[in-house]
Structures are given as structure tokens and as C-alpha cells.
Amino acid sequence: MPELRRIEPHVAAPVPQFSDEEVQAMQRAFIKLAGLWGLSDEQASVLMGDISVRTFRRWKAGEFGRAGIDTAARLSNIMGIHKALRLLFKEPARGYSWVKRSNTAFGGATALEVMLGGQITDIMRVRRYLDAVRGPW
Secondary structure, three states: OOOOOOOOOOOOOOOOOOOHHHHHHHHHHHHHHHHHHOOOHHHHHHHOOOOOHHHHHHHHOOOOOOOOHHHHHHHHHHHHHHHHHHHHOOOHHHHHHHOOOEOHHHOOOEHHHHHOOOOHHHHHHHHHHHHHHHOOO
């Protein structure tokens, strides 16, 4: 009779780590992108995982504090959304305005409304959609 062997539990892959310099570069890019998307400070704060509006305004003033893994992952996904929009739209202004246009893929909601759900998975949903639309570019 075969012998049963213990199966070790699956260990999740390590979370990507970003250097402080990389996170600060993404923070600077997000501040600029928030302006191009026409986000309020409150909306930008929600996208960053409900950081306080005061903290976001400090970022805008160039005072970047330490960002946690969740914030870095949110920034990374938003940079992916920005990249996908730049690849999909020849005119940058069309990509910037896309986030506020109603979309049937999101049940008539805008991408911004989806992302403002507050969960990192909401941001990832928009990124996955754009990555699928743009294909293997």
C-alpha cells in the first residue's frame, strides 16, 4: 500500500519590494497624474489607500514619507494604468480623460468610480482591463 506523505503548505511568492527612490519617483508621477486626471486631493487620497488628505498635500509639497507595501503596490498599478492608456491613445489628453468616461466594461461606471471603491483590487481591475484591451504590446 502506498505511503502518504505530508504536503507542505504553499508559501506565497514574496511581495515585490521597491526602493525608497523608486517609491518617491512613483509618488511624484502620481501627483502629476492626479492633476492630469483632474482628481481632487480627497480622491487621490482614496486611491492611495485612504491616506489622509493632509499626507497627500505633504506629498504635493515634496515631503515624501515612508510608503508601505500597500501604497507602493497601488502606485505601481496606477503607473501601469497610465502606461496602458499612453499605449492605447495616440493623443495623451484622450487617455487622461478616459478615466472619467462611462465604460460598459464597468457596468456604465467610469474607471475612476471603480478605482475609488478604495480597495487595491479595484485599481487592479482597471489595470487588468486595460492590459487585456491593449493585448501583447
